[in-house]
Amino acid sequence: MEDRTRQEQASPEVRTRVRADFERQGLMRHLGARLTHIGPGSAHIVLPGRPEVTQQHGYFHAGATSAVADSAGGCAALTLFPEGTSVLSVEYKINLLAPAVGDHVEAVGTVLRAGRTLTVCRLEVFAVRDGERSLVVSGQQTLIRVGERSER
Numbered sequence: 126m127e128d129r130t131r132q133e134q135a136s137p138e139v140r141t142r143v144r145a146d147f148e149r150q151g152l153m154r155h156l157g158a159r160l161t162h163i164g165p166g167s168a169h170i171v172l173p174g175r176p177e178v179t180q181q182h183g184y185f186h187a188g189a190t191s192a193v194a195d196s197a198g199g200c201a202a203l204t205l206f207p208e209g210t211s212v213l214s215v216e217y218k219i220n221l222l223a224p225a226v227g228d229h230v231e232a233v234g235t236v237l238r239a240g241r242t243l244t245v246c247r248l249e250v251f252a253v254r255d256g257e258r259s260l261v262v263s264g265q266q267t268l269i270r271v272g273e274r275s276e277r
Contacts, residue, residue, distance in 0.1 A: 133164045135204045143168065143203050146211065150196060158193050160200060166236035168200035173229045185225035190232070190250045190262050194219060197234030198246035198266040205239045211273045212244075219248060219264030227254035230261070237265075244268045 134140065140163045147153060147160045153170070156178055162169035170193045172178060178189040199212045206212065235247045250262035 133167075135163045135165050138208075139163065139165075139204050142208065143200050146203055147196065147200055152192060153196055156189055156192065158196070161231070163200065163204060166201055166205055166239070168197050168204065168234045170197045170200070170232045170234075171229050172232070174227060182224070183226075185227075185230050185252070185261075187221055190221075190225050190230055191217075191219050191264075193230065193232040194234070194248040194250050194262055194264060195266065197232040198248050199234070199268060201234035201236050201246055202239065202244040202268045202270075205236060205244070206270050209273055210270050212268045213271055215243065215267040215269050217248065217264055217266035219262050221262055223252075223259065223261045225250065225252045225261040227252035227259070229253050231258070232262075234266075242270060244270065 143163050158170050158172045161171050172193045180186040203212050231251045233249045237245045237247050246266045248264035248266055251258040252261045
């Protein structure tokens with residue numbers, strides 16, 4: 126199913142709205158993360174490996190991997206929300222399955238259930254080394270739909 130979801134694109138209007146929301150996230154810009162896929166109920170974010178996103182043993186830092194996972198879920202949920210709304214995380218829980226080692230990590234957010242107010246997403250992060258993907262983070266997130274806020 127992941128391959129089919131990966132290929133399916135959201136409408137151009139939705140992609141524009143989600144990309145604009147992502148680009149307003151200062152932390153994603155600071156980390157060097159890129160939004161690489163926007164599909165109906167799914168989003169992928171790539172975080173390139175570099176010393177600034179690692180911990181003391183050279184692995185990707187759990188804070189960096191959880192941040193891109195959280196944003197991937199938020200972007201995935203936003204694809205299903207109507208124009209004029211935004212998203213906030215209510216909670217998320219992740220399991221760190223293995224040290225994240227590779228050229229980059231790819232966070233995948235997938236909507237499991239979209240509600241009028243709350244939406245639940247699956248969060249996965251894959252470490253990618255020499256083209257080989259390895260699941261390193263698995264989690265779940267709850268988001269709330271809110272009205273858009275003016276930029277500060």
